[in-house]
Amino acid sequence: MTHWLELDPAAQAGQIAALGFPRFRVGQLNRHLLTHHSFDPDTWTDVPKAERAALAELAPNPLTVVRAPSADDGQTIKTLWRLADGELVESVLMAYPGRSTVCVSSQVGCGMGCPFCATGQLGLRRNLTAAEIAAQVIAAAREPAFPRLSNVVFMGMGEPLANYGPVLASIRLIAGPMGISARGITVSTVGLVPRIDQLAKEGLPLTLALSLHAPDDELRDQLCPLNRRFPVAEVLAAGRRYFDATGRRVSVEYALIDSVNDQTWRAERLGRALGRRWAHVNLIGLNPTPGVKWKASGRQAEFVKCLAATGISVTIRDTRGQDIAGACGQLAAAD
Ligand code: SAH
Ligand code: SF4
Numbered sequence: 001m002t003h004w005l006e007l008d009p010a011a012q013a014g015q016i017a018a019l020g021f022p023r024f025r026v027g028q029l030n031r032h033l034l035t036h037h038s039f040d041p042d043t044w045t046d047v048p049k050a051e052r053a054a055l056a057e058l059a060p061n062p063l064t065v066v067r068a069p070s071a072d073d074g075q076t077i078k079t080l081w082r083l084a085d086g087e088l089v090e091s092v093l094m095a096y097p098g099r100s101t102v103c104v105s106s107q108v109g110c111g112m113g114c115p116f117c118a119t120g121q122l123g124l125r126r127n128l129t130a131a132e133i134a135a136q137v138i139a140a141a142r143e144p145a146f147p148r149l150s151n152v153v154f155m156g157m158g159e160p161l162a163n164y165g166p167v168l169a170s171i172r173l174i175a176g177p178m179g180i181s182a183r184g185i186t187v188s189t190v191g192l193v194p195r196i197d198q199l200a201k202e203g204l205p206l207t208l209a210l211s212l213h214a215p216d217d218e219l220r221d222q223l224c225p226l227n228r229r230f231p232v233a234e235v236l237a238a239g240r241r242y243f244d245a246t247g248r249r250v251s252v253e254y255a256l257i258d259s260v261n262d263q264t265w266r267a268e269r270l271g272r273a274l275g276r277r278w279a280h281v282n283l284i285g286l287n288p289t290p291g292v293k294w295k296a297s298g299r300q301a302e303f304v305k306c307l308a309a310t311g312i313s314v315t316i317r318d319t320r321g322q323d324i325a326g327a328c329g330q331l332a333a334a335d
Contacts, residue, residue, distance in 0.1 A: 003131035004059035005033065005173060019054050029055055034177040037142035039135070060084075062132045063139060076321040079139065083108070083132060087125060089157055090331045091136040093143055094320050101151035102140035104133060105331065106167050107158025112190050113225045114211075116257065118289040118325075118332040119157045128158070130169035137174050151184040155209070157331045160187050161195035168202065175204060182206050188253065190224050191235035200245035208242050209251040209282070210235060214261050215270040223261065236273055243278035255284040262297035264306045271310025280313040287322055287330050 039061035111124030
């Protein structure tokens, strides 16, 4: 059965009418889920007790917590979720001064096969539904000790643009009734060019992150096998078009790997390939992944210096959650 959160307003009204409940239950149920972040019918106190079970059947919580270890003095929580069919996914909640960010999964596993990424090693098991994605955000917004949830990043398990429809439907809930600004939502992709162009036309000021990791096709073919279909120049041209269409500066993600992609000539080449108006670079230290022999680069400072000398703005991503395998590329949902 289609989850309540995936129904359009007319279909939601139809379900409520079929139960013989008053029409305003539609708005009440949506508020409980998306504004009060509660799937628990016992908290829906403005709904008569006799009606709550039927509503909860339309809108069950698609996620059950398996475990939720914390790190960074309680400022990071990685939650392992079990889905209704037994599959497992993870999300990571991070507190910053005055606000929080949640990193959500969009697929169980990933079919893109990047060899440095733990999720890629699972292969693609299935796509998540919009309700399963939105429920990760709802759970994050509900977390009591955390500041206001302001940012959602699609940087957990999966390639979001390979699950386009459900990802967009979840974003329309998050940026709509949940009230999180579209500017605070980042969609990270390994470079599905046609889907980047489609995203640019959605009329949403989302932040796009391009996982590049190499400025040259020879190396990127190996680090991101999708590069053989959509090479560096095409991915960057799509990023540029995204900026032109939305006015949103694109974040180019680059995980520095020791003696693989951390040479100063690659920093210069990367800087030359990007435009300072439309792109900025976010460097990530490679996080350890079981079975991966590569290590984080020790030449980050030199790389930053060379890149900055080309005029491109550079930031360095923090290593939140590394000790609970909650950092980028470490999400593998092993039970
Ligand atoms: N599939 C999407 C989003 C999920 S991956 C994408 O690839 O963009 C989120 C980010 O983590 C990407 O930038 C990805 O390249 C990066 N990443 C993957 N494995 C990593 C690792 N072992 N260390 C650091 N970053 C990694
Ligand atoms: Fe998939 Fe992104 Fe991991 Fe590549 S880096 S395997 S695209 S999740």
